[in-house]
Each structure stands twice: as C-alpha cells, then as structure tokens.
Amino acid sequence: MGLDFILDELKSLKDHALMREYKTIESAQGPYVQINGKSYLSFCSNNYLGLADHPKIKQAAIAAINQYGWGIGASRLVAGNMILHQELEKKIAEFKSTEAALLFPTGYMANVGAVCALVGREDIIIGDKLNHASIIDGCRQSGATFRVYPHNNTSQLESLLQRSSKYRRRMVVTDSVFSMDGDTAPLPEIVEITQKYDAILMVDDAHATGVFGQHGKGMIEHYRLEGKIDIIMGSLSKAIGSIGGFIAGSKHLIDFLKNKARSFIYTTALPPAACAASLAGLTLIQEDTSLIDKLWENVRYLKTQLSEFISNISAESPIIPIIIGSAEDALNLSTRLYENGILIPAIRPPTVPLGTSRLRISLMATHSKEDINRLINTLKPQMAQIAQKVTI
Ligand SMILES: Cc1ncc(COP(=O)(O)O)c(C=O)c1O
Structure with a gap:
C-alpha cells in the first residue's frame, strides 16, 4: 500500500516503451x-x-552577475524588480510591436498565468487540439469551459464561436508553430474569425520568436499582424538562447496581468543575468x-x-x-x-x-x-x- 502504486506504474511505463529518462x-x-x-x-x-x-550572451550574463550578483530573493512586486527586468520588457515590447510586455520565469508560467488571469468560470476558451501542454494546463486550471477544435480547422473554430454567445468572455488560443509537428497555424484566418465574433485572441509564439519574420520577430512579423493579436506569448529559452517567458500586448493587459497572474505574482523574479542574456540575444538578432x-x-x-x-x-x-x-x-x-x-x-x-x-x-x-x-x-x-x- 502507500506508494506501492508507483512501482506498478513505472513497470507499466517500461513495458509500453513509455518510460522517460534523460541523458x-x-x-x-x-x-x-x-x-x-x-x-x-x-x-x-x-x-x-x-x-x-554565444560569446556575447555569455559576456552579458557574466557582466550582469558582476554588477548585480546572481540571486534575486524576492518576487517582482515585493523587492525583486530590477532595472534589467524593465529594460528587457521594454525591448520585448519593441521587438513584438506592442505597447508593453511582462516577464515570467518560464514560458510555461506565462501561458498558465495569462490564461488563468483572463478567463474563469463564466467564460469559454477555445484552442487547437495540438496546443502546447502549458496552454492546456492553463485552460484546465482556469475553470473556464474548455473546447478544442481539430488541428488548424478554422471552420470548426468558427462553429464553436458561433455556439458560444452565452459566455461572458470568449478567448481563442493557438500555438503559432506547433512544437511537436513543426507546422504553423493559419493565423490571418484565425485573426479574422476571432475579430468577427469579438473574441480575445492569444497566440503562443514560442517557436516562432527569433525564427520567423524578416527580423526574427515571430509569426506576427511574418504575417504582418502587428496590432491584431490581443495577447502574444513567447519564450526566451529557445531561439533567444536564454531563459524566461513573456506576454506582450497593450499596457492595460500588462497592468492587469501584473495584478492577476498568479504565476507572475507568487514567484521569484528571473535573475538579472538571465535578463542580460536575453537582452544580448535580442540585440544579436536585431543587428544581424x-x-x-x-x-x-x-x-x-x-x-x-x-x-x-x-x-x-x-x-x-x-x-x-x-x-x-x-x-x-x-x-x-x-x-x-x-x-x-x-x-x-x-x-x-x-x-x-x-x-x-x-x-x-x-x-x-x-x-x-x-x-x-x-x-x-x-x-x-x-x-x-x-x-x-x-x-x-
Ligand atoms: C509551444 C510552446 N509553448 C510554451 C512552451 C514553454 O516555454 P518554456 O520552455 O520557456 O517554459 C514551450 C516549450 O516547450 C512550447 O513548445
């Protein structure tokens, strides 16, 4: 009894070639x-x-450690808001062509925090079947009614929106690049449909940031959708070569998330050296x-x-x-x-x-x-x- 079930479950994972181990x-x-x-x-x-x-990213992190130390010891809202967080948020907003941005310790936390802050029991959230696990976890934790449409099927998305007028808020969420399939969402069409139904649109641009668009600004740049997506999520841990997640959008959205996103409020801020590395990564991409x-x-x-x-x-x-x-x-x-x-x-x-x-x-x-x-x-x-x- 007690924890014996763990052995059974581990055995079952091994028997089905599903045991995960890292190198x-x-x-x-x-x-x-x-x-x-x-x-x-x-x-x-x-x-x-x-x-x-990259040498420039390593140098930036080392210089930040020398100037600010490594640890933070507090959440942003308590005493952990440092100058490099501000600078990085300003740079991300500029990069994503939005008014403002908010950092989270990881992209996972950005997705969960934003979704849970924006929708609740009276609302509906509609997402692509192949959305990343962090979006799905946010949708489940939010308490909102959660519906999925078949992968990239915009007519099913539209039909779900048509049938959802009774909800207080309607939010649509999709990856821009799907992490396990590598294919991309038909974003221009999704923008058009969400606008038609006056729904909120959130796009996870984690795998497009630094990869898509002439200047690597992501799928928003690739499709010229600046100003048309309410909530842009991204990760600094992939092409940017650093660590952290962010939400970019209007100043009001960011002020709201600062007050409501639990995975922002109740956690220690990113170390300044991580911010310095991200700043260096974004600068590198901008310059070359x-x-x-x-x-x-x-x-x-x-x-x-x-x-x-x-x-x-x-x-x-x-x-x-x-x-x-x-x-x-x-x-x-x-x-x-x-x-x-x-x-x-x-x-x-x-x-x-x-x-x-x-x-x-x-x-x-x-x-x-x-x-x-x-x-x-x-x-x-x-x-x-x-x-x-x-x-x-
Ligand atoms: C599509 C997508 N969104 C979000 C995340 C989470 O980002 P992070 O690794 O910064 O937590 C990932 C990472 O695997 C991802 O693939």
Missing part, C-alpha cells in the same frame, strides 16, 4: 554535446540560432539576421535530403518530425541513432497522440551541411529497415 550533458549546448565522455551530434534542441553558447538565414537554409537542405526517402516531409519550420507510429519502434530508432553518435530522443505519448510516436528533428543555424549529411547517411538505412510505411 546527462557534460558540455555546453551546441550542435555537438558530450555525454559520458563521448561527442554526439544533437538534433533535438530548441537552441535554433545556436545562441545558448544572418543566423536566421542560415537556419532556414538548413531547413530547406534537410527537407530536400529527407524527401528522397521519406514521403510527405513537411518542413514549415526548423522542427521536422518523422512519424514512426509505435512508441517501441520510435524508441528503437532513437537508440540506433544514439549508437551511431546522433542524439534525437523519441517523442511518445502522452506528449503526442497514441500511434504517432516520432523522432522530432530540430535544426540549428550552427549545424553544418556535413552535420546534416551525417544525419541523412545514418538515418537512411535505419528507415529502410522499418517495415511500416512512414508518413508525416
């Missing part, structure tokens, strides 16, 4: 990482521009878009190479999934790649629906053509061995 990285995050003293070519990081280990160009060059190259032996490769973003099917097959393939010095963990349920376990390849600007060729040369014979027809 321990002994080096900086880059295209190559060291594990157990051996070098592995990594295709599983959200460090899209390779900034996590060549890393973004290189990232997209890699996406196009990998797509061409993969398409030669896998049908229907969709490469709308640097996240390129190869759907395998069963968790066991995906895990076996990942293990064989690992034995050949390539790191791509298998993504399995509950992160993705049953029967769609996959390898989620993610590319970085710092991958070379030789790195991509090595992936292809290792993957190709392994894929040939998988009897099941592979579809994306």
Whole structure:
C-alpha cells in the first residue's frame, strides 16, 4: 500500500516503451554535446540560432552577475524588480510591436498565468487540439469551459464561436508553430474569425520568436499582424538562447496581468543575468539576421535530403518530425541513432497522440551541411529497415 502504486506504474511505463529518462550533458549546448565522455551530434534542441553558447550572451550574463550578483530573493512586486527586468520588457515590447510586455520565469508560467488571469468560470476558451501542454494546463486550471477544435480547422473554430454567445468572455488560443509537428497555424484566418465574433485572441509564439519574420520577430512579423493579436506569448529559452517567458500586448493587459497572474505574482523574479542574456540575444538578432538565414537554409537542405526517402516531409519550420507510429519502434530508432553518435530522443505519448510516436528533428543555424549529411547517411538505412510505411 502507500506508494506501492508507483512501482506498478513505472513497470507499466517500461513495458509500453513509455518510460522517460534523460541523458546527462557534460558540455555546453551546441550542435555537438558530450555525454559520458563521448561527442554526439544533437538534433533535438530548441537552441535554433545556436545562441545558448554565444560569446556575447555569455559576456552579458557574466557582466550582469558582476554588477548585480546572481540571486534575486524576492518576487517582482515585493523587492525583486530590477532595472534589467524593465529594460528587457521594454525591448520585448519593441521587438513584438506592442505597447508593453511582462516577464515570467518560464514560458510555461506565462501561458498558465495569462490564461488563468483572463478567463474563469463564466467564460469559454477555445484552442487547437495540438496546443502546447502549458496552454492546456492553463485552460484546465482556469475553470473556464474548455473546447478544442481539430488541428488548424478554422471552420470548426468558427462553429464553436458561433455556439458560444452565452459566455461572458470568449478567448481563442493557438500555438503559432506547433512544437511537436513543426507546422504553423493559419493565423490571418484565425485573426479574422476571432475579430468577427469579438473574441480575445492569444497566440503562443514560442517557436516562432527569433525564427520567423524578416527580423526574427515571430509569426506576427511574418504575417504582418502587428496590432491584431490581443495577447502574444513567447519564450526566451529557445531561439533567444536564454531563459524566461513573456506576454506582450497593450499596457492595460500588462497592468492587469501584473495584478492577476498568479504565476507572475507568487514567484521569484528571473535573475538579472538571465535578463542580460536575453537582452544580448535580442540585440544579436536585431543587428544581424544572418543566423536566421542560415537556419532556414538548413531547413530547406534537410527537407530536400529527407524527401528522397521519406514521403510527405513537411518542413514549415526548423522542427521536422518523422512519424514512426509505435512508441517501441520510435524508441528503437532513437537508440540506433544514439549508437551511431546522433542524439534525437523519441517523442511518445502522452506528449503526442497514441500511434504517432516520432523522432522530432530540430535544426540549428550552427549545424553544418556535413552535420546534416551525417544525419541523412545514418538515418537512411535505419528507415529502410522499418517495415511500416512512414508518413508525416
Ligand atoms: C509551444 C510552446 N509553448 C510554451 C512552451 C514553454 O516555454 P518554456 O520552455 O520557456 O517554459 C514551450 C516549450 O516547450 C512550447 O513548445
């Protein structure tokens, strides 16, 4: 009795190839990482521009530690609001073309905090079926009626909005780039529909920030939707190479969240050095878009190479999934790649629906053509061995 159920559940996870375990990285995050003293070519990081280990970002963090120390010791509203938080929020607002922005310790907390602050029992929140777990958790915790529409199905979204006039507030929430499929939401259409029904629109731009748009400002820049999205969420932990999450929007929205978002209010502020690193990351992107160009060059190259032996490769973003099917097959393939010095963990349920376990390849600007060729040369014979027809 007591905690005995844990052993049963762990056994069941192992039996179904669903046990999650992590590898321990002994080096900086880059295209190559060291594990157990051996070098592995990594295709599983959200460090899209390779900034996590960029000299300018490291220098900025070190300088901030020297000036402000490391820890904060308080939440923003108590005594943890430092000058670098303010500077970073100003920079994010400018980057996202909004009036203001608010930092959260992580993107996860930004999503949960914003959703729970904005909707409650009298409201409805409508989201894409493949939205990120942090949005789903926010929707569930908010107490609002929560409905999902089939992935990217805007006519179903519209029909849910049509049938939701009895609610006090109606909010629509979608990822701009879907984290496990790498495809993108039809944002212009979603904007039009939400405006038609006078609903609030929240967009999670975590994987588009630093990647999409001519200046890396995200999907809002890509589609020229400045001023048309009520709530823009983003993460500083992916292409920006740092840590933290944010909400960008009107000044009123930000003032409201400062007062109502529990995951902002009841937690210690980000360390100033993390803010300095994010500021440096955003500045780097603003000053030089060549890393973004290189990232997209890699996406196009990998797509061409993969398409030669896998049908229907969709490469709308640097996240390129190869759907395998069963968790066991995906895990076996990942293990064989690992034995050949390539790191791509298998993504399995509950992160993705049953029967769609996959390898989620993610590319970085710092991958070379030789790195991509090595992936292809290792993957190709392994894929040939998988009897099941592979579809994306
Ligand atoms: C779409 C999406 N939203 C939000 C998050 C959470 O961001 P963070 O890692 O900064 O907590 C992630 C991260 O995995 C994500 O993929």
